[in-house]
Amino acid sequence: MSAYLSTFQARGRVLLQYREAALAGVVTQLFWGGIRIMIYEAFYRSSSAAQPMSYAQTVTYLWLIQAMLLLVPWRVDPEAAASIRDGSVAYEMVRPADLYWYWFSRGLAQRVLPVLMRAAPIFIIAMPFFGMQAPVSAAAALAWVASIGAAALLSCAITMLATISLLWSVAGDGVSRLLATLASLLSGSVVPLPFYPDWAQPVLNALPFRGLMDIPFRVYTGDVTLGQWLPLLGHQLIWTAVLVLIGRWLLARGLRRLVVQGG
Amino acid sequence: MPAVVVQDLVKTFRVAERRPGLLGAMKGLFHREYHTVRALDGVGFSLQPGELVGYIGPNGAGKSTTVKVLAGILVPDSGRCEVLGQVPWQERVRHVRNIGVVFGQRTQLWWDLPVIESFDLLRDIYAVPQVQYAATRDELVALLGLGPLLDTPVRQLSLGQRMRCDIVASLLHRPALLFLDEPTIGLDAVSKLAVRDFLLRLQREQGVTTILTTHDMDDIEALCTRVILINHGSIAFDGTLEALRGRVTQERYLTVEFADGGAWRDEPDVTVVRSNGQRYTLSFDPRQIAAADLIARIAARYPVRDLLVENPPIETIIARLYDEDQP
Structure with missing residues (x-):
């Protein structure tokens, strides 16, 4: 266990060296957040129809997207991809560690720490100045934290699947693009999911992607009550478990194929 | 122990055969032919x-x-x-x-x-x-x-x-x-x-x-x-x-540098590989003539300034062995 924890920490120390990147990210997210909010403001003012969320909830949802955008799995794990491409995956196979969890723990650090580094300043700026609200209750805040944790695990499990697919397709660009498009559209990070048409809702509800953003954000804004949220947390966790199992199975198969076919 | x-140890790999041309590449999408390579x-x-x-x-x-x-x-x-x-x-x-x-x-x-x-x-x-x-x-x-x-x-x-x-x-x-x-x-x-x-x-x-x-x-x-x-x-x-x-070669090299006035005459048991001014590199087979004997003979007959006995560089040996092994 401590091997995976150390991998996570080591990756974290690497990422902390890139504070400037995080700062630039914050500025960009604030800028885009501002533009998005202007669009939704115009939309709310010009329409008299009932909207799925109140204006204040929508604004908060939008800021949460900006703060947590990097939680969306938008590309394969670059380090694992490189090791598959140049064959140094052999180095990782001579370690007494489970390759899946080794990559997973490294990927988790890569996912979580940049989010933390960008989210904190955005909260600090958007809450007092740009209409972002606090969680509706202390319980909702705790539920949100739990759900974000589940979202990070889910995101890693999805990234792992994409990365593992490289054992068959080597060039990762196509997979990364497909993944980025699917995950941003279906998680709610482009348009909040409640704004999608009714016929799309069952599909969105069934797919794993809403667990990345929509579920944690709606419990934060109070659009989903705590009672409604609990089964949604189950949705996140079950999907994560399923994707981890598929990923482990595929990785074992892919490595066996690598072993059979040679490096 | x-x-x-x-x-x-035997290990074979299956390698997908690439067919030439665009048509071949498209055929390869549907049906691949393999040949096996015996790596070990x-x-x-x-x-x-x-x-x-x-x-x-x-x-x-x-x-x-x-x-x-x-x-x-x-x-x-x-x-x-x-x-x-x-x-x-x-x-x-x-x-x-x-x-x-x-x-x-x-x-x-x-x-x-x-x-x-x-x-x-x-x-x-x-x-x-x-x-x-x-x-x-x-x-x-x-x-x-x-x-x-x-x-x-x-x-x-x-x-x-x-x-x-x-x-x-x-x-x-x-x-x-x-x-x-x-x-x-x-x-x-x-x-x-x-x-x-x-x-x-x-x-x-x-x-x-x-x-x-x-x-x-x-x-x-x-x-x-x-x-x-x-x-x-x-x-x-x-x-x-x-x-x-x-196993590959018994050959050795003797490099001699003559003092002024020394000129090479043909000698038995050795062949000149290179010469550069007063410096000659000779190859000999130690089974025919021991290095010590050859040196003594050369030293007796020529005004020698410097002498050096060398093995052929290992690269040469390996290259020969690789060649020898070609099927």
Whole structure:
């Protein structure tokens, strides 16, 4: 266990060296957040129809997207991809560690720490100045934290699947693009999911992607009550478990194929 | 008990046949034809604990396939293979605790972190107890004089420094068997010497069984008493460097530099390979004439300023052996 924890920490120390990147990210997210909010403001003012969320909830949802955008799995794990491409995956196979969890723990650090580094300043700026609200209750805040944790695990499990697919397709660009498009559209990070048409809702509800953003954000804004949220947390966790199992199975198969076919 | 036993190892790969042209490529999408390549075709050898053996051969001969089988990454089609009494591909995780690997072309260190943090990470991955880890690390670091580098991020190290850190990294869990895959590739002359010097010390003081694959024959000459040569998937030679020389050629070279006024006349038993002013390089066969006799004769007949007897460079020998082995 401590091997995976150390991998996570080591990756974290690497990422902390890139504070400037995080700062630039914050500025960009604030800028885009501002533009998005202007669009939704115009939309709310010009329409008299009932909207799925109140204006204040929508604004908060939008800021949460900006703060947590990097939680969306938008590309394969670059380090694992490189090791598959140049064959140094052999180095990782001579370690007494489970390759899946080794990559997973490294990927988790890569996912979580940049989010933390960008989210904190955005909260600090958007809450007092740009209409972002606090969680509706202390319980909702705790539920949100739990759900974000589940979202990070889910995101890693999805990234792992994409990365593992490289054992068959080597060039990762196509997979990364497909993944980025699917995950941003279906998680709610482009348009909040409640704004999608009714016929799309069952599909969105069934797919794993809403667990990345929509579920944690709606419990934060109070659009989903705590009672409604609990089964949604189950949705996140079950999907994560399923994707981890598929990923482990595929990785074992892919490595066996690598072993059979040679490096 | 030998540290490594390999017998009749066979490994074949299926390689998809590429058909020429666009049409061929499209056909290949639906139906592929394969041919098999015998990467290993009955390889066998054994190593005693503490041996440092050079494992050489041309590109594609089966060197890295052998190393991967021994490391437990590849499963052979048939044959026996035991490393420290264990079959590598069974219980892979337990097996890899006993081996260390250095791939010269890659690094196992974290690019952005100080060296020491990569070491700490390996300690956790191999679950080495802290006391043992600290002792091993300090010993290796002192042996190699790496102390000043430990806090430097790996990306700032020179290739030679990085390679020495990589070798330490592969030894932190005290493996009984070490694979070095081209550890001097791309290094400048000084760094090469430093790495070789390090490996010799390691050999003397730690007695780690080591398999060294390399294309640098100076590595072999400096480090290995025993050489195993693999070509076309089978062992072409296994023995000492001297025996390898003897098998291919008995030829030796004598370089003579004459004092002013000396002029070469044809001599029996020798042929002139090169001449440059007063300097002649002669080749002779020590079975026909002993080096001492030849030197005495030349010295008696010519005004000699300088003399040097040489073996043919090992590159020449290896090149001949590779050629000899062509099917």
